[in-house]
Amino acid sequence: MTETRDPSQIRVVVGMSGGVDSSVAAYLLKQQGYDVIGIFMKNWDDTDENGVCTATEDYEDVIKVCNQIGIPYYAVNFEKEYWDKVFTYFLEEYKAGRTPNPDVMCNKEIKFKAFLEHALKLGADYLATGHYARVEERDGEVVLLRGVDRNKDQTYFLNQLTQEQLKKVMFPIGHLEKKKVREIAEEAGLATAKKKDSTGICFIGERNFKEFLSNYLPAQPGNMETLDGKVMGKHDGLMYYTIGQRHGLGIGGAGEPWFVVGKDLKRNVLYVGQGFHNEALYSTSLKAINMSFTSNKPKPKKFACTAKFRYRQEDSPVEVELLDDHRAVITFQVPQRAITPGQAVVLYDGEVCLGGGTIDEVFKNGEKLTYVG
Amino acid sequence: MQTFYLDHAATSPVHPEVIEKMTEAMTNVYGNPSSIHAAGRYARKVLDEARSILARSIGAKDTEIIFTSGGTEGDNTAIFGVAQALKSKGKHIITTAVEHHAVLHSCEQLEKAGFEVTYLPVDETGRISVESVKEALREDTILVTIMFGNNEVGTIQPIKEIGELLKNHQAVFHTDAVQAYGLEKIDVNELHVDLLSVSSHKINGPKGIGFLYQREKTPFTATFYGGSQERKRRAGTENVHAAVGFAKAVEIAQREMETKRQTYLQFRKIFLEVLEQEQISYKVNGHEEYFLKHILNISFPGMDVESFLVNLDMDGVYASSGSACTAGSIDPSHVLVAMYGKGAPELRNSIRFSFGLGLTEADIQQAAERTARIVKRMTNSLN
Numbered sequence: 001m002t003e004t005r006d007p008s009q010i011r012v013v014v015g016m017s018g019g020v021d022s023s024v025a026a027y028l029l030k031q032q033g034y035d036v037i038g039i040f041m042k043n044w045d046d047t048d049e050n051g052v053c054t055a056t057e058d059y060e061d062v063i064k065v066c067n068q069i070g071i072p073y074y075a076v077n078f079e080k081e082y083w084d085k086v087f088t089y090f091l092e093e094y095k096a097g098r099t100p101n102p103d104v105m106c107n108k109e110i111k112f113k114a115f116l117e118h119a120l121k122l123g124a125d126y127l128a129t130g131h132y133a134r135v136e137e138r139d140g141e142v143v144l145l146r147g148v149d150r151n152k153d154q155t156y157f158l159n160q161l162t163q164e165q166l167k168k169v170m171f172p173i174g175h176l177e178k179k180k181v182r183e184i185a186e187e188a189g190l191a192t193a194k195k196k197d198s199t200g201i202c203f204i205g206e207r208n209f210k211e212f213l214s215n216y217l218p219a220q221p222g223n224m225e226t227l228d229g230k231v232m233g234k235h236d237g238l239m240y241y242t243i244g245q246r247h248g249l250g251i252g253g254a255g256e257p258w259f260v261v262g263k264d265l266k267r268n269v270l271y272v273g274q275g276f277h278n279e280a281l282y283s284t285s286l287k288a289i290n291m292s293f294t295s296n297k298p299k300p301k302k303f304a305c306t307a308k309f310r311y312r313q314e315d316s317p318v319e320v321e322l323l324d325d326h327r328a329v330i331t332f333q334v335p336q337r338a339i340t341p342g343q344a345v346v347l348y349d350g351e352v353c354l355g356g357g358t359i360d361e362v363f364k365n366g367e368k369l370t371y372v373g
Numbered sequence: 374m375q376t377f378y379l380d381h382a383a384t385s386p387v388h389p390e391v392i393e394k395m396t397e398a399m400t401n402v403y404g405n406p407s408s409i410h411a412a413g414r415y416a417r418k419v420l421d422e423a424r425s426i427l428a429r430s431i432g433a434k435d436t437e438i439i440f441t442s443g444g445t446e447g448d449n450t451a452i453f454g455v456a457q458a459l460k461s462k463g464k465h466i467i468t469t470a471v472e473h474h475a476v477l478h479s480c481e482q483l484e485k486a487g488f489e490v491t492y493l494p495v496d497e498t499g500r501i502s503v504e505s506v507k508e509a510l511r512e513d514t515i516l517v518t519i520m521f522g523n524n525e526v527g528t529i530q531p532i533k534e535i536g537e538l539l540k541n542h543q544a545v546f547h548t549d550a551v552q553a554y555g556l557e558k559i560d561v562n563e564l565h566v567d568l569l570s571v572s573s574h575k576i577n578g579p580k581g582i583g584f585l586y587q588r589e590k591t592p593f594t595a596t597f598y599g600g601s602q603e604r605k606r607r608a609g610t611e612n613v614h615a616a617v618g619f620a621k622a623v624e625i626a627q628r629e630m631e632t633k634r635q636t637y638l639q640f641r642k643i644f645l646e647v648l649e650q651e652q653i654s655y656k657v658n659g660h661e662e663y664f665l666k667h668i669l670n671i672s673f674p675g676m677d678v679e680s681f682l683v684n685l686d687m688d689g690v691y692a693s694s695g696s697a698c699t700a701g702s703i704d705p706s707h708v709l710v711a712m713y714g715k716g717a718p719e720l721r722n723s724i725r726f727s728f729g730l731g732l733t734e735a736d737i738q739q740a741a742e743r744t745a746r747i748v749k750r751m752t753n754s755l756n
Contacts, residue, residue: 037683042702055700062701074683075701121680121751122687 007033012170013119014038014128015111016065016073018058021130023065023192024181025172029128030069037122038066038073041115043082043106044203054205064191078114085109087203091216094239097265097373098342101157101358102201108160116168126170133158133353134174135166142166144294144353149177156311159346159356163296210240222268224249227261227280227371235270238263243372244281244338262371271371280371283339283364285331288357291322295354305354307332308346309339315348328357335364341373376689377740381575381729382524382552382668383693387618388577388625388730395579395618406611407600420613423620430623431569432560433586439603440611443583444551447570448475448518450585450596450607451547455516455568456483457594462543463513469493469501469530470711472520474696476549477707480518493519495711498660499528506535514544521569522553525695525708525725526659527668529553536565545591551575551583552665555626556634567591573615577730578622582615637666637728640737644669644726647741653748658709658723672723675752678703681724684747690740692726 003010014026016038030036040055040062047053059075066073086105093100111129119127131154132147144166147153161169173181185193198205204212213219219237226232232251235241240248241260249272251258261280262271273280286309293299301322306315307330317333330345339362346356362372378386398419404412406420421435428435441447456466468480470492480490491509493501506517517539522529532548539546547568550559555576561569568591572583587593587606599608626633648655648671658670673681678694679702685692695706705720713719728737 037687040701042698042700047698053698053700059700072686073701074679074686075697075703076679077702118680122683 008035010126011035011037011122011124012126012128013122013124014071015115015130016040016062017130017198018061018065018192018195019130019198020185020190020192020195021132021173021181023061023130023190024176024184024188025128025130026065026071027069027184027188027190028172029170030071036069036071037124038062038069038071039115039119040073040075041110042075042077043079043086043110045079046203061192061195068188068190076115076118078110081114082106082110082203085114093342094213094217096342097238097263099242099340100342101344102203103157104160104344106202107157112158112161112165112169116165120168125168127168128170128172130173131158131171132174132178133171135169135171141295141297142169145174145351146348146353147171147174151312152178155348155353156308156344156346156356159294159344159353160290160292161294162292163294166294210236213239220268222270224251224270224272226273227271232258232272238265238268238270241270243340246276262369263373264371265373277337280369281337282335283332283362283369283372284335285329285363285366286339286345286359287361287363288328288330288345289326289360291326291328291355291357293355294352306348308348309336309359310343318347320347326357327360339372374689375739376691377732377736377743378691379726379728379732379740380691380693382725382727384574384580385577385729386731387579388622390625391578391618391621394621395614398614398617402613402617406613407602416611416613420611420616423613423616426620426623427571427584430559430627431554431586432562434589436604437561437587437589439585439587439606440616441570441583441585441607442581442612443574444473444549444570444572445475447551447572447583447585448473448547448549449479451568451570451587452476452479452483452516452518453596454593455545455547455591456486456488458592459515459543459545460488463511463515464488465511465514466490467493467506467509467514467517467519467544469495469519471495471499471523471525471528471708472518473524473549473551476518476520495528497712498663499523499526499658499708499712500660500663501530503531503534503538507538510538510542510544514542516547517544518547518549520552521548521550521559522557522665522668523659523708524552524668525706526670526712527552527665528660529557529663529665531663532566533564540565552668555623556630556637556666558630561586561588568593573619573622576622576626578619579615582612582619584619634666639734640728640732641666641669643734643737644741647738648745651742651745651749653745656719658712658719667728668725669727670723670725672719673748674718674722676722676748678721678724680751681722681747684751685724685744688743688747690743692724694724 012034016022040059042055090100090102116127132152133155134145135142146155224232224235245260249258256275258272261273304319307318319331321329341359344356345359347354362369402416402419404416406417424435424438428438493505545567548566550569551572554571567588569586574580595606597608656672698704709720
């Protein structure tokens with residue numbers, strides 16, 4: 001990132017979603033004098049019988065914003081790549097009773113791989129996105145830093161990025177608060193200044209998650225039981241539930257509310273327990289797979305750092321022990337609630353996102369919690 | 374940077390003589406052709422003169438020309454107009470798999486309304502066989518709609534032979550001549566077509582106007598109702614200024630047709646020669662003999678249209694491929710699918726270059742050189 005060239009000689013492809021964040025990212029780069037190109041990615045085909053897809057509206061916004069900023073815009077289709085690399089994985093994980101994180105996979109395989117390659121084919125020096133994260137050069141490497149807006153920080157989803165990818169990346173709004181991003185958009189009169197933030201998983205959007213999933217995976221209703229075998233009711237299919245979930249169980253009666261504490265795939269049983277702080281929800285360590293680090297520098301076999309087990313969670317102090325085959329054992333200083341297989345575990349050293357992996361197994365005092373999966 | 378517009382099949386620049394003629398018309402002609410005063414009569418006179426020019430260009434009578442808003446309206450009006458008028462005589466329609474969407478989607482709409490549509494297949498060159506029309510023809514066939522020349526690969530269909538075949542059949546014969554008009558000699562009586570749609574903006578006229586030729590007594594129900602314009606076949610105040618410009622564009626096109634054909638053949642030769650010299654591997658999509666001279670559709674093995682087109686654009690070469698979906702990404706061309714089958718590599722690596730007004734041999738040379746440079750750069754970076 002130590003650039004000596006004039007910005008006008010540096011071509012930056014901005015991945016534009018039609019939202020305010022990527023709009024402002026493109027706008028700021030253009031203001032700084034870069035040779036900016038806006039590209040809209042189409043990853044999902046949800047064309048209705050009239051040939052209209054929800055991506056249309058977003059692309060219309062990309063066109064408006066790019067014309068306002070004065071940059072060329074194009075679209076690129078990664079439906080096949082997304083299906084093969086992200087959606088297939090997403091379904092496989094649900095089938096295995098886990099709760100996958102498609103956004104992590106999308107960043108790893110699509111945005112910062114297929115899309116980055118596409119950008120490079122267009123002669124781009126960098127790929128920029130509207131993520132709330134920062135990159136900075138330190139000791140000859142690019143480090144990934146948390147976004148300044150703590151509430152919006154998206155490094156959790158970027159944990160799988162490698163040094164090679166980070167070297168080609170720009171995050172033009174990572175140093176800004178969301179509020180400021182909106183202000184910039186409004187001052188510049190960008191068409192997306194007041195557009196609502198998108199919520200949920202990109203391909204599902206605002207639709208009903210249950211209904212969406214049932215289109216792809218057969219739902220197999222079964223029993224809800226306590227860990228000691230008492231039948232508490234029926235569930236609609238294990239894939240609809242995640243560890244720690246309270247809503248949608250439909251168990252009434254006296255006492256504290258009920259929570260999902262685990263699943264038994266073989267018996268098709270959903271385990272439930274009473275109370276937010278139900279003991280069964282707590283664990284002391286986990287085993288992670290697909291461990292990946294943002295730095296290429298050698299790491300000690302054991303080290304202390306902090307970790308996030310879910311998006312928008314406070315960090316917790318942990319000890320990491322690296323195993324072969326991109327696996328690691330991560331031990332918590334304080335027992336953690338609702339650690340969920342399939343979700344990402346992301347490691348930090350202060351501001352720096354070190355990398356992360358996928359939660360595979362969960363342990364309590366060295367013993368595997370088989371009911372979690 | 375000098376840029377090269379090689380997308381004349383998408384739309385074309387307005388000819389300076391057309392601009393002059395239209396400016397004059399907009400200054401002087403303001404009346405409504407239906408009005409009974411002098412201003413109206415003047416507008417009517419101007420409109421009728423334009424109509425005559427259009428009629429003469431295809432060997433038709435003035436009364437057989439219906440002004441439309443363009444090719445899409447012409448196709449829609451023809452197809453729905455015939456279907457509505459003849460539905461008591463049959464519900465079978467014959468078309469091809471490579472028509473423009475204005476025809477295909479109209480046919481699909483009619484299928485939903487209970488009509489039966491046969492989509493004739495094409496060979497690898499994009500051509501249908503007259504034999505296949507004959508085989509598909511039934512007693513209850515009411516409409517045969519087959520394009521004159523394809524907008525993507527330029528392949529010309531055996532219109533005259535199909536016209537002959539249909540002479541003694543109740544089926545009405547429509548052809549979408551939007552791409553061919555102005556570059557191919559068209560005489561509706563020689564071709565035996567009953568309906569023919571044409572658009573102005575493809576031949577250096579203004580956008581938003583076209584015409585539908587309708588042979589006298591062809592069964593036809595109007596889609597627009599209102600005033601009695603166009604002999605009640607298309608209500609609405611006539612677009613006189615555009616009609617004047619359109620007529621001028623037609624005059625020029627007729628006058629220069631043979632020169633243009635020779636010029637574009639030369640352009641084609643130059644473009645392909647450059648690719649040869651630069652040792653680019655390529656294949657021309659379309660027919661070797663029956664093709665529209667301004668369209669050159671090339672498949673480049675190892676390339677991907679989405680990044681290819683962007684690179685061409687950034688290097689000032691404006692070309693196209695298939696059609697963009699509503700979210701901007703490029704859908705595989707239904708024409709290439711019909712020619713090569715689903716999943717064929719040509720679907721992902723073919724680019725259409727189309728020639729027109731203002732281009733010189735030197736331009737083509739340079740555009741081809743830039744194209745070759747991009748192909749080299751992109752195929753090298755992949756290896």
